[in-house]
Amino acid sequence: MKGQATDQKHGPRTAPAAAPERFETVIVGGGQAGLAVGYHLAMRGRRFVILDASQRTGDAWRQRWDSLHLFTPARYDGLPGMPFPAAAFSYPTKDQVADYLQAYATRFALPVRNGVRVDRLCRDGDRYALAAGDRRILADHVVVATGAHQKPQIPAFAAELDPNILQLDPNRYRHPSQLPAGGVLVVGAGNSGAEIAFEVSRTHPTWLSGPATGHIPVRTGSRWDQLLTPPFWWFISRVLTVQTPIGRKVRPKALITTAPLERVRPRELAAAGVERVPRTVGVQHGSPVLEDGRVMHVATVLWCTGFRPDFAWIDLPVLGQDGAPVHHRGIVASQPGLYFVGLWFLSAFTSSLLGGVGRDAEHIAEQIAAHQPNAQPTAEVLTAARAHRAPTATAAHRSERYTVRDNL
Numbered sequence: 439m440k441g442q443a444t445d446q447k448h449g450p451r452t453a454p455a456a457a458p459e460r461f462e463t464v465i466v467g468g469g470q471a472g473l474a475v476g477y478h479l480a481m482r483g484r485r486f487v488i489l490d491a492s493q494r495t496g497d498a499w500r501q502r503w504d505s506l507h508l509f510t511p512a513r514y515d516g517l518p519g520m521p522f523p524a525a526a527f528s529y530p531t532k533d534q535v536a537d538y539l540q541a542y543a544t545r546f547a548l549p550v551r552n553g554v555r556v557d558r559l560c561r562d563g564d565r566y567a568l569a570a571g572d573r574r575i576l577a578d579h580v581v582v583a584t585g586a587h588q589k590p591q592i593p594a595f596a597a598e599l600d601p602n603i604l605q606l607d608p609n610r611y612r613h614p615s616q617l618p619a620g621g622v623l624v625v626g627a628g629n630s631g632a633e634i635a636f637e638v639s640r641t642h643p644t645w646l647s648g649p650a651t652g653h654i655p656v657r658t659g660s661r662w663d664q665l666l667t668p669p670f671w672w673f674i675s676r677v678l679t680v681q682t683p684i685g686r687k688v689r690p691k692a693l694i695t696t697a698p699l700e701r702v703r704p705r706e707l708a709a710a711g712v713e714r715v716p717r718t719v720g721v722q723h724g725s726p727v728l729e730d731g732r733v734m735h736v737a738t739v740l741w742c743t744g745f746r747p748d749f750a751w752i753d754l755p756v757l758g759q760d761g762a763p764v765h766h767r768g769i770v771a772s773q774p775g776l777y778f779v780g781l782w783f784l785s786a787f788t789s790s791l792l793g794g795v796g797r798d799a800e801h802i803a804e805q806i807a808a809h810q811p812n813a814q815p816t817a818e819v820l821t822a823a824r825a826h827r828a829p830t831a832t833a834a835h836r837s838e839r840y841t842v843r844d845n846l
């Protein structure tokens with residue numbers, strides 16, 4: 439039989455399947471959420487691995503559009519144990535974030551395996567079994583850290599658009615020169631939509647479709663920003679949590695409400711020539727149609743209509759009616775040993791942000807460590823963590839030491 443070895447005694451045999459690897463904990467996803475859990479597990483001396491589909495740590499950020507800068511200032515962009523290396527009220531570029539994540543993984547010697555996409559997670563007795571291609575891994579604990587922004591939410595009628603219209607979403611948009619000549623309809627007027635519309639309006643006639651979301655009255659980087667952001671951050675990270683009555687009240691609304699514009703203002707959009715138009719509601723003869731009946735003859739439609747996570751690879755009954763995992767602060771009661779991190783408002787308004795994920799990561803690591811409390815971190819990890827307690831070269835670092843939580 440072609441491609442199959444033959445054993446004289448037992449007849450044809452297939453190559454033996456590789457024995458599964460075993461870990462106490464597998465973290466699926468090596469973005470900021472997975473790395474933050476890794477840091478806290480390393481601090482507790484746990485044995486774990488981080489499996490990440492991308493080729494390089496930080497790729498989720500590298501692959502976003504070229505001109506993207508963070509909406510949160512560097513002061514609130516640090517992960518546990520390592521401040522973001524920039525002035526407190528500067529707004530890093532997406533590539534600086536990617537490089538920071540890579541440096542973070544290196545500094546704490548986090549065991550990240552890149553290029554490994556987990557395609558199935560199921561139970562195997564009292565353990566979890568993960569499959570990634572032909573690899574099999576068994577684990578007592580699994581932390582799902584695959585991100586909240588994996589799949590763009592695009593309306594079904596998009597499939598009826600003329601195939602000559604280029605359709606993109608923020609995960610595939612890079613820069614205006616990628617777009618063909620002709621009009622651009624940006625659907626979705628949140629921060630991504632507004633910033634992309636502002637950018638493409640320099641080279642293309644641009645319409646921004648969807649209700650206005652309001653804007654934050656304070657200019658990013660201004661004195662007011664520096665004055666008001668700290669109490670605001672305290673409020674959204676300490677008060678708007680699942681542990682306060684106000685946080686629990688706000689959470690369902692926060693999950694579906696589009697955030698107000700942070701950087702680009704409605705007046706600036708208008709001055710740049712971006713025309714605001716109502717919602718896009720369907721398709722007529724291959725072209726998008728607005729709520730007011732207008733048919734838009736454009737060359738490009740950019741769907742900035744939000745994202746959702748992708749849990750299709752999880753073969754366990756953990757999703758609720760709304761398709762979101764059922765958990766409390768990331769812990770799945772129905773599946774002991776399974777955790778989620780990095781989701782929108784997982785425990786607080788800031789849970790999916792760089793500066794907010796660390797607390798959830800620590801909570802999850804504490805649960806895992808409780809199963810074997812006497813483990814010790816390696817000397818390598820402790821040295822790296824201590825290095826960040828010493829004064830650093832830049833003023834930015836100096837101010838950060840007092841603002842970013844260090845859990846050592």
Ligand SMILES: Cc1cc2nc3c(=O)[nH]c(=O)nc-3n(C[C@H](O)[C@H](O)[C@H](O)COP(=O)(O)OP(=O)(O)OC[C@H]3O[C@@H](n4cnc5c(N)ncnc54)[C@H](O)[C@@H]3O)c2cc1C
Binds near residue numbers: 508
């Ligand atoms: C446009 C935009 C701007 C943002 N701006 C800010 C900001 O200014 N400040 C801020 O704090 N936050 C911001 N965020 C929110 C958040 O910080 C980012 O989305 C961040 O990337 C989330 O990190 P994460 O680790 O949860 O997920 P991701 O960064 O998406 O990382 C998930 C990782 O999991 C991997 N993965 C996915 N599926 C699998 C699988 N099955 N097997 C193995 N690996 C897998 C992916 O390859 C990826 O590397 C922004 C988000 C977007 C979309």
